Amino acid sequence: MTPGFIIAALLIFAASIFTVRSSKLVHAVLWLGAMLASTAVLFIQLDAPFLAGIQLLLYVGGVMTLMIFGVMLTKKSGDGELRTESAPALRGLVISLALFGLLAGGIFSMTNGAPALQKPEEVASIAASVLGEHWLAFETLSVLLLAAMVGAILLARKRDAGAPESGKASPR
Amino acid sequence: MNLQACLLLSSGLFCVGLYGLLTRRNAIGILLSIEVMANAANLNFVAFSRYSGAGYGQVFALFVLALTVAEVAVGLALVMALFRSHRDALVELASAFRH
Numbered sequence: 001m002t003p004g005f006i007i008a009a010l011l012i013f014a015a016s017i018f019t020v021r022s023s024k025l026v027h028a029v030l031w032l033g034a035m036l037a038s039t040a041v042l043f044i045q046l047d048a049p050f051l052a053g054i055q056l057l058l059y060v061g062g063v064m065t066l067m068i069f070g071v072m073l074t075k076k077s078g079d080g081e082l083r084t085e086s087a088p089a090l091r092g093l094v095i096s097l098a099l100f101g102l103l104a105g106g107i108f109s110m111t112n113g114a115p116a117l118q119k120p121e122e123v124a125s126i127a128a129s130v131l132g133e134h135w136l137a138f139e140t141l142s143v144l145l146l147a148a149m150v151g152a153i154l155l156a157r158k159r160d161a162g163a164p165e166s167g168k169a170s171p172r
Numbered sequence: 173m174n175l176q177a178c179l180l181l182s183s184g185l186f187c188v189g190l191y192g193l194l195t196r197r198n199a200i201g202i203l204l205s206i207e208v209m210a211n212a213a214n215l216n217f218v219a220f221s222r223y224s225g226a227g228y229g230q231v232f233a234l235f236v237l238a239l240t241v242a243e244v245a246v247g248l249a250l251v252m253a254l255f256r257s258h259r260d261a262l263v264e265l266a267s268a269f270r271h
Binding site for chain 1: 175176177178179180181183184185186187188189190191192193194195196198199200201203204205207208211214215218219221222223224225228229230231233234235237238239240241242243244245246248249250251252253255256260261
């Protein structure tokens, strides 16, 4: 275990805890950005630089901007109340700790616990795999993105502004 | 770093996300927790591809990234709809969508 991995892992874990615990939503979004950026660092350590770049572009660039817009648009006076009452918090802690125990038990009882490092994947082979072998999933993904775009516009559209148009269009 | 450390980190990350999912009441907070969980799954894919050499791991991770972005777009649109009808984004308000 290299020191770089330990530092990145600690950063990721601390930032994720702050993401789910901070009482201000804007701070939570910023911590999420920190977590995603340090995950990109870990991706580089795992010899996946292409994925690290995509992670920075898509997540830290796109998703975080979207999230901050969402927080700003749904802001009430002040930051809104975010703390949960104590009972669900305890329940959530128990459930997630139990799941972590199960997962850790499974991980430590792996038969082939420490496999050797393989040759790192090249970007060219990733591209060949996405556009060659997995072309159907790739095309389906583009349809999914289109559907998500249309659905997001439909859901977030102001109802009263579109009402007369939809009434006109419905007899079709 | 070995495979088990990566898996342990990603399962810890997943459980932190699960804790946030169970305790947050704000819909955007829940979306953030789902992001943490998806990131944990992605980390698993990359670690497995690094240690198995199968080569599909990074492709799967790419697909997961695209899926998560689509999910965030639709989720935020749902939050907007919730906020517009209730002036707030607490998830328990969404029970009114049932009837």
